Amino acid sequence: MSACSPPERIVIATRESRLALWQAEHIKARLEALHPDCRVSLLGMTTRGDRILDRPLAEVGGKGLFVKELETALLDGRADIAVHSMKDVPMLMDSEFALACVTARETPLDAFVSGRYASLDEMPPGAVVGTSSLRRASQIHARYPFLAVANLRGNLDTRLRKLAEGQFDAIILAAAGLRRLGLEERIRAILPAETSLPAAGQGALGIECLAARTDLLACLQTLDDADTAACVSAERTFACALAGSCDLPLGAYGEIRGGMLWLRGFVARPDGSRIVRGEREGAPGEAQTIGQELADSLLAQGAGEILADLG
Numbered sequence: 001m002s003a004c005s006p007p008e009r010i011v012i013a014t015r016e017s018r019l020a021l022w023q024a025e026h027i028k029a030r031l032e033a034l035h036p037d038c039r040v041s042l043l044g045m046t047t048r049g050d051r052i053l054d055r056p057l058a059e060v061g062g063k064g065l066f067v068k069e070l071e072t073a074l075l076d077g078r079a080d081i082a083v084h085s086m087k088d089v090p091m092l093m094d095s096e097f098a099l100a101c102v103t104a105r106e107t108p109l110d111a112f113v114s115g116r117y118a119s120l121d122e123m124p125p126g127a128v129v130g131t132s133s134l135r136r137a138s139q140i141h142a143r144y145p146f147l148a149v150a151n152l153r154g155n156l157d158t159r160l161r162k163l164a165e166g167q168f169d170a171i172i173l174a175a176a177g178l179r180r181l182g183l184e185e186r187i188r189a190i191l192p193a194e195t196s197l198p199a200a201g202q203g204a205l206g207i208e209c210l211a212a213r214t215d216l217l218a219c220l221q222t223l224d225d226a227d228t229a230a231c232v233s234a235e236r237t238f239a240c241a242l243a244g245s246c247d248l249p250l251g252a253y254g255e256i257r258g259g260m261l262w263l264r265g266f267v268a269r270p271d272g273s274r275i276v277r278g279e280r281e282g283a284p285g286e287a288q289t290i291g292q293e294l295a296d297s298l299l300a301q302g303a304g305e306i307l308a309d310l311g
Helices: 018-034 068-075 134-143 156-164 175-180 214-223 226-243 284-310
Strands: 009-015 039-045 081-085 097-102 110-113 128-131 148-151 170-174 189-191 205-210 250-257 260-268 275-282
Touching (some): 009 018, 018 039, 018 081, 018 156, 018 175, 039 068, 068 081, 068 205, 097 214, 097 226, 110 175, 128 134, 128 156, 134 148, 134 250, 134 260, 156 170, 170 175, 205 214, 226 250, 226 284, 250 284, 275 284
Parallel strands (some): 009 039, 009 081, 128 148, 128 170
Antiparallel strands (some): 081 205, 097 205, 110 170, 110 189, 250 260, 260 275
């Protein structure tokens, strides 16, 4: 039992996709187990990111579109906390809000899903891969220039339906979402980080609340996973130093190995014609320093030119 005194009631703001609801229910169950006297409920919401499906995210405001309505619910008192996939949380958060904790990570890697092929290597020239991610698209273009990459939007079930309808020969999804929804059998292959470096925060859940809610900040710390938090902090520092809140072809992946934090990162042109990569290692307690140093290293290699062209 946590030593903190939780409020009598906690309302969780969440998107209404099946995956977002699973994530919110998961946090709800953990809070109820820790604080049996606290009543926890969900406030389902449809965000602008969920409504705009005919254009790539990068064209309509980036992944921050998935969190703004949830933050509004925190500000006006309809909800106490919001549960996010950390890869959807903008790198720069407004001062009114705080990231209370980051929970233990599911696999951060990408998954190859197809009814026709077992892997990207098996796909013939001209075959169509669906993804909404500039990060994934740039890496596919670089490694498999003979494949076509097409924009794929919608929640996880919508994306799987579009694949089943034959709109794509294969799609790339976060493996974590498929596993959380019991759809692991749909995964034909897990893409190693060398093929598709994950997005900053991918596979991790974060809980957001108002910075002024010190009561919640204290209680939610019991859900924090130190290793995941360190890796995500390094990833987000790296991404923020290079891109701020922009949606760019950029990946960052931290791992704890032998007690040390190993961070890899890249930034690329959308067509994969140029990719700048690097890595850094250090103590988990120096996560932000590691992320900043890796960003500085990539800038020294010419990442600034790529970012300037994209701007």
